[in-house]
Structures are given as structure tokens and as C-alpha cells.
Amino acid sequence: MSVLVTQHAPDFISTAVLADGQIVEDFQLSSFKGKKIVLFFYPLDFTFVCPTEILAHHHRVAAFDKLDTQLIGVSIDSRHTHNAWRNTKINDGGIGFIDFPLVSDMDHKIMEKYGIVHPEGTALRASFLIDENFVVRHQVVNDHPLGRNVDEMLRMVDALDFHTENGEVCPAGWNKGDEGMKESAESVEEYLSKNSANL
Numbered sequence: 001m002s003v004l005v006t007q008h009a010p011d012f013i014s015t016a017v018l019a020d021g022q023i024v025e026d027f028q029l030s031s032f033k034g035k036k037i038v039l040f041f042y043p044l045d046f047t048f049v050c051p052t053e054i055l056a057h058h059h060r061v062a063a064f065d066k067l068d069t070q071l072i073g074v075s076i077d078s079r080h081t082h083n084a085w086r087n088t089k090i091n092d093g094g095i096g097f098i099d100f101p102l103v104s105d106m107d108h109k110i111m112e113k114y115g116i117v118h119p120e121g122t123a124l125r126a127s128f129l130i131d132e133n134f135v136v137r138h139q140v141v142n143d144h145p146l147g148r149n150v151d152e153m154l155r156m157v158d159a160l161d162f163h164t165e166n167g168e169v170c171p172a173g174w175n176k177g178d179e180g181m182k183e184s185a186e187s188v189e190e191y192l193s194k195n196s197a198n199l
Contacts, residue, residue, distance in 0.1 A: 002115025004128065004136040009039070010113035011134075015079040016103040017086060023079050027103055029072070030134060036069040036160070037130040038153055041116055041123035045077045045085040046093060049147045053125070054095045056150040061099040067157045071100035076111070076122055079104045116141055129156050131164075172199050 004010070009029065016027035029039065040057065042050045057071050064071055077085075082102040088094025103110070111117050116126040125148055129138035138156045142148060158176040163169060168180030171191060181187045 005139055007136055009130045009134050009136050012110045014103050016101045017079055017082040018101050019099045032070045033134045034132055038069055039072050040127040041074045041111055043122040043144055044075055045081050051095050053148055058098040060150055063154055069157050074103040074105050074110055076105050078106055127153055
């Protein structure tokens with residue numbers, strides 16, 4: 001597995017089903033450069049944990065939009081399978097119409113670039129936070145049985161924005177509205193004197 005944090009995100013062009021249901025042949029990740037991107041991989045459509053994660057992301061699209069962050073999902077399924085899953089009602093095992101693109105990685109090249117290939121040939125549950133300069137700032141990778149916490153990714157976007165805007169670092173358990181620290185011994189001492197018992 002690769003650790004891509006601090007590196008430029010591997011670009012790709014592939015087929016995808018867009019949020020409006022349009023199928024495109026030339027979806028390119030770098031076309032979103034200039035805004036933040038959450039790129040997340042999942043094993044397969046019409047499975048078990050995967051629809052819960054897709055819907056968890058879908059229910060937070062507005063929150064990501066407020067943070068100028070584009071959600072993009074990727075699996076090895078074809079664009080036709082993505083489209084069929086979107087056109088299947090939730091109560092019938094589908095995901096319904098979701099508000100972000102689903103990319104097709106049928107030749108497995110995208111997940112290989114990101115270094116998250118499961119031994120069975122699908123993708124691990126991997127998420128990458130890419131900043132406005134197309135640099136990977138955060139990644140998390142889970143095995144298939146372990147569903148992600150999408151709120152944690154929102155927290156990471158908040159933390160990245162806080163650092164970018166204030167030049168301060170985010171201590172353990174930081175949440176939006178909490179104080180940060182300057183990268184100095186004095187600032188660490190001040191922060192710990194007030195907060196060490198709550199860490």
C-alpha cells in the first residue's frame with residue numbers, strides 16, 4: 001500500500017455517472033483542481049457495507065459543499081452498473097439518486113495508482129482528502145468489513161481549513177471552534193496547561 005500524503009494526487013480520466021445521471025467517458029479528477037476533493041474508494045456496487053457508506057456521503061453533500069469540497073466515489077464496477085444501482089430504490093437494494101459522481105475503474109488502474117488494491121482484486125475502503133493545489137493531505141484505509149465514519153472526514157476538512165486560514169496546528173481531538181496551537185514550545189505549554197486532562 002502507498003502512503004500518498006504530501007504527494008500530488010494521481011490524476012486519472014475514466015467513465016463516470018454524474019450526480020445528474022449523465023454518463024461521461026472523460027471524467028478527469030484534475031478538472032476539480034482549485035477546490036478540495038474527497039476521493040473515496042469502495043469494493044463493489046450492490047453489496048453490503050458499500051451502500052451504507054454511499055448514503056452516508058450523500059447525506060453530507062451539503063456539509064461538504066459549504067466547505068468547497070467535491071465528493072467523488074470510485075469502484076471497479078462499470079458505468080452501467082453504477083447507473084443501475086442509482087436507478088434502484090433504496091428499499092430494493094439500491095442507493096437512489098445520489099448527489100456526487102461515481103467513477104468506473106474497470107481496468108483497476110485508478111486503485112493501483114492509489115495503492116489500495118485488496119487481495120481479492122477490488123478496492124479497499126480508502127478515502128483521500130486532496131487540497132486545492134491537488135496535494136493529498138489525509139488518507140485513511142479500511143479493510144472490507146469496516147465501514148468509514150464520514151463525519152471524521154468532515155472534521156479533517158475543517159482542520160485543514162483551520163490550518164490554512166490561521167497557520168496553527170490542530171491538537172488531538174480538535175473540532176471546529178476549538179483553539180489550535182502555534183508551532184512553538186510556549187504555545188504547546190499554554191495549550192497543555194489548559195487542556196491536558198481532557199485529551
